[in-house]
Amino acid sequence: MKKIxxxxxxxxxxxAIQLPAGENSLKLSDFSSIxxxxxxxxxxxxxxxxxxxxADASWRRQLTDTKDRHEMxxxxxxxxKLIAFTVDSGEGRERKRDLYLMxxxxxxQRLLSKNSREHCWSPDGRYIAFVKSESARRFSGESWAxxxxxxxxxxxGNVREHANNKLEHLYNLCWSPDGKYITATVLGxxxxxxxxxxxxxxxxxxxxxxxxxxxxxxxxxGKKIGWGQTDRDFRIAKIDFANRPPVKQKDIVTxxxxxxxxxxxxxxWSPDGKYITxxxGPDGEQAVGGMAQGWNICILELSTGRWLNITWDGxxxxxxxxxx
Amino acid sequence: MFNKHIALTAAVxxxxxxxxxxxxxxxxxxxxxxxxxxxxIPGGEFMMGGDRAGETPVHRVGVGPFYIDKYExxxxxxxxxxLSNPSHFKGEKKPVEQVAWMNAAIYCNERSIxxxxxxxxxxxxxxxxxxxxxxxxxSEAEWEYAARAGSQGKYFFGDLKNMKNYxxxxxxxxxxxxxxxxxxxxxxGLYDMYGNVAEWCNDFYSTVYYSRSSEFNPKGPGEGTAxxxxxxxxxxxxxxxxxxxxxxDESFNDTCLLRDTIGFRCVRRADK
Numbered sequence: 195m196k197k198i199x200x201x202x203x204x205x206x207x208x209x210a211i212q213l214p215a216g217e218n219s220l221k222l223s224d225f226s227s228i229x230x231x232x233x234x235x236x237x238x239x240x241x242x243x244x245x246x247x248x249a250d251a252s253w254r255r256q257l258t259d260t261k262d263r264h265e266m267x268x269x270x271x272x273x274x275k276l277i278a279f280t281v282d283s284g285e286g287r288e289r290k291r292d293l294y295l296m297x298x299x300x301x302x303q304r305l306l307s308k309n310s311r312e313h314c315w316s317p318d319g320r321y322i323a324f325v326k327s328e329s330a331r332r333f334s335g336e337s338w339a340x341x342x343x344x345x346x347x348x349x350x351g352n353v354r355e356h357a358n359n360k361l362e363h364l365y366n367l368c369w370s371p372d373g374k375y376i377t378a379t380v381l382g383x384x385x386x387x388x389x390x391x392x393x394x395x396x397x398x399x400x401x402x403x404x405x406x407x408x409x410x411x412x413x414x415x416g417k418k419i420g421w422g423q424t425d426r427d428f429r430i431a432k433i434d435f436a437n438r439p440p441v442k443q444k445d446i447v448t449x450x451x452x453x454x455x456x457x458x459x460x461x462x463w464s465p466d467g468k469y470i471t472x473x474x475g476p477d478g479e480q481a482v483g484g485m486a487q488g489w490n491i492c493i494l495e496l497s498t499g500r501w502l503n504i505t506w507d508g509x510x511x512x513x514x515x516x517x518x
Numbered sequence: 519m520f521n522k523h524i525a526l527t528a529a530v531x532x533x534x535x536x537x538x539x540x541x542x543x544x545x546x547x548x549x550x551x552x553x554x555x556x557x558x559i560p561g562g563e564f565m566m567g568g569d570r571a572g573e574t575p576v577h578r579v580g581v582g583p584f585y586i587d588k589y590e591x592x593x594x595x596x597x598x599x600x601l602s603n604p605s606h607f608k609g610e611k612k613p614v615e616q617v618a619w620m621n622a623a624i625y626c627n628e629r630s631i632x633x634x635x636x637x638x639x640x641x642x643x644x645x646x647x648x649x650x651x652x653x654x655x656x657s658e659a660e661w662e663y664a665a666r667a668g669s670q671g672k673y674f675f676g677d678l679k680n681m682k683n684y685x686x687x688x689x690x691x692x693x694x695x696x697x698x699x700x701x702x703x704x705x706x707g708l709y710d711m712y713g714n715v716a717e718w719c720n721d722f723y724s725t726v727y728y729s730r731s732s733e734f735n736p737k738g739p740g741e742g743t744a745x746x747x748x749x750x751x752x753x754x755x756x757x758x759x760x761x762x763x764x765x766x767d768e769s770f771n772d773t774c775l776l777r778d779t780i781g782f783r784c785v786r787r788a789d790k
Contacts, residue, residue: 286641331600332628336621337773339602363604382604382616387778408774425774481773 220500225250225493230464231517232471233257233268233277234491237510242266242483244279244300246517249469249493251504257300265294267311267482267513272319274298274518280311282483289333291482293324293346298517306346307353311482312337314367314376316395322346323356323367323376323395335483337365338381343393358398360384366409369395371416375435379408390421392440404439405431405446413463420449420470425457425480428472450494450501457489460513470494471514474503478510486510543668545706547588551633554595555588557707558788564663565670568762572725576762580734581663586656587783589613589698589709590717591625599628606778611697613715613781619655619745620644620771622718622782626653629784646720648737653784655720658764659736660785661748665712665761667705672760674704674711681756685713691752695778712749712759715781716767719746723766744768751779 228249235242242264244257257277258265264282271278281294293310296303306322313324325340327333340363343356363383369376375392382388384400390410393400403410407423412433419433419441428450431441450458452474459480460473471493478486488508494501505511546558561583567576590613596603597610601624604616617625623644627637630652638647638654646654656664667674675684682689684704686696699709721727721738723746731738738746744766750759758765769775 328602329600332624334602334621334624336602336604338604363602381773381776382606385608387606387616388773388776425772479771 220495220502222250222252222502222504224500225502225504226252228464228469230466232491232504232514233270233517234505234514235266235268235510235512236505237485242282242510244268244277246298247491247504249504257296264483267313268515269313269315270298270515270517271315272317272518278306278313278315278322280313280482284333287332289335291327291333293322307344310344312340312365312367314369316369317371317373320348322348323369325364325367328362335481337481338363338379338383340364343367343376356393357396358393358400361393361400368411370412370435371414377403377410377412377419379410392435402439403433404441404443405429409459409461411461411463414465414467420461420463422459422461423448425459425477426454427451428458428461428470449496449499462515464516465518468496470496471516473512473514475508480512482513486512543706547707548585552598552629556585556786557588558585559583559664559706562663564666566659566662566762567728568672568760570763572764573728573762575728577728577731578733579659579663579731579736581659582735583788584656584660585786585788586660586664586708587785588707590715590781590783592698596625599625599632601625601628604776607694609695609697612695613698613710615695615715615778615781616776617718617781618769618771618773618776619718619767622655626655626784629653635786648787651787653786655718655782656785657735657737658719658721658746658748661717661719662761664706664708665704665749667708669705669761672762674761675702678756681712681759685750685759686710686752687713687750687759688753688755693752695752710749713754714752716747716751716754716765716779717749718780718782719748721746723764745770747780753779
């Protein structure tokens with residue numbers, strides 16, 4: 195039997211409970227009041243495609259259906275009308291990863307930028323930040339194998355490089371709700387070994403967040419941040435950019451911890467901040483394009499710590515993103 | 519006549535520059551098409567292992583001839599192939615580190631392709647084709663044979679007090695890698711076999727493998743969860759830096775597990 199141990203912190207009470215997998219009383223119908231849908235990637239019949247589901251799993255639809263390419267890493271625009279996503283085509287060292295945009299119903303696909311990935315939306319929906327693949331010689335699926343930070347302007351279609359052109363090896367970009375910072379994980383870049391940083395969206399400076407792990411994601415009000423410290427846990431902390439570092443060690447709490455042999459990744463806060471969605475499954479490859487047999491999409495209710503998976507097929511279901 | 523004499527002298531000098539008989543073996547340096555310096559290691563036998571758990575039993579092993587990089591793979595060598603450099607301690611002459619085993623294998627394949635050789639690694643299964651003429655990671659036996667360079671003691675340089683002259687390790691570095699080749703080489707002209715970065719081998723790690731390994735060109739267990747690393751690093755104490763020490767690491771391809779203490783060097787088949 196799968197063993198998942200959830201340690202819940204009921205912010206700001208700082209009390210914790212433990213729940214074994216499958217033994218909580220949550221039912222899918224408990225999520226029926228959630229009005230937000232979730233977009234995610236899933237691998238079937240030899241390729242990744244994007245899917246959309248209601249939170250209670252009562253409604254589901256496949257958004258893309260291509261055999262010769264992989265649609266992945268969906269990020270929904272703040273108005274809920276568009277999805278920015280990556281498309282992998284080709285195989286092996288000839289593989290390419292490009293950034294695309296489409297309507298929320300899967301129609302109107304269009305290329306935004308070649309050799310681009312790890313994107314996020316600005317909170318006003320006017321821009322998409324992304325990084326480019328580093329090597330022109332051959333494809334690398336490594337999340338960190340990127341160069342630079344670029345901004346796509348939705349209105350004009352223009353792309354400009356960030357004011358700091360020394361940025362490298364960034365992944366999992368996330369724009370702060372106040373629009374001032376873009377957070378990212380960095381590996382082997384700018385003198386860092388492996389850490390998480392905030393970059394001024396309209397300046398050149400960057401600084402460490404004060405957390406250990408990867409893939410930080412802001413809560414919708416921008417007052418908290420969640421991330422994975424290891425393959426097997428999620429942590430949450432208050433974040434205040436008036437401080438350096440903006441996260442204090444005393445504020446960090448573990449909200450999910452799974453036993454060895456299983457992993458949790460790709461945390462995303464619901465638009466109302468009451469839930470997180472994430473991917474959970476046996477040891478697998480979390481990076482975009484990686485295979486993760488047995489992984490499913492889950493929802494955790496932050497106020498109670500109750501959680502439930504909303505997919506069951508285990509078809510490498512990853513990278514869930516709420517539709518506002 | 520005069521020109522012929524000069525040419526003959528130059529040829530002799532070239533031979534002496536490139537060849538040397540060390541510890542009973544004739545080693546020879548070459549430069550690859552990419553300009554990378556390698557050392558030809560003639561085949562032979564040696565006593566492999568040590569007296570610590572996992573290093574026993576000490577057993578006789580034979581290896582065939584092979585070429586091995588004179589230095590650990592540097593960041594300059596990565597740049598030459600336009601590959602993403604994950605290193606923490608940046609520097610063209612410094613060894614590349616934070617390299618997952620899989621990415622070390624990819625480097626080997628790309629270097630093979632660059633020089634028109636047959637890649638050794640199947641990038642779907644990561645199995646190594648030892649009969650291919652391209653680059654690969656050394657087997658654990660090849661690594662130890664090359665590190666010992668004909669020596670039979672714990673250290674290739676003799677007494678422990680000489681460690682500081684041959685290895686970048688925790689007692690002589692402020693914290694981080696140093697340029698490849700900053701210390702003295704072993705008897706076969708190989709630099710940084712001890713310290714600087716620990717080096718990936720091709721073999722899976724097993725504590726019991728020595729008791730059942732083949733006597734000639736052993737290639738490690740058929741499967742496992744960790745790969746062998748050898749030689750110790752800048753961050754290691756002298757207690758784990760010697761020819762027979764066996765390390766292992768599980769960062770096959772996981773970004774979260776990458777270490778700035780692990781790099782590698784390549785080997786290539788030699789038929790004579």
